[in-house]
Amino acid sequence: MHTPVKKTHAVTVSILSYTDILGAMLLGYLIFGDVTNDPFVILGGIIIMLSGLYLVYREHKDTANKAS
Numbered sequence: 001m002h003t004p005v006k007k008t009h010a011v012t013v014s015i016l017s018y019t020d021i022l023g024a025m026l027l028g029y030l031i032f033g034d035v036t037n038d039p040f041v042i043l044g045g046i047i048i049m050l051s052g053l054y055l056v057y058r059e060h061k062d063t064a065n066k067a068s
Helices: 002-007 010-032 039-067
Strands: none
């Protein structure tokens, strides 16, 4: 994980931690059979993941503008 941090912005690398949400949900289901039915948990996860995707989009757009 050290090499990507040196070559890109911290915002871009921090987005990778958002995938931990999906991994935790998958492991919870596979190991414990846990399925979340709480709409606030699902809504919160969606908000976090969409904000991460927006940051990726914005960083990509800013990088493309600086290159041209």
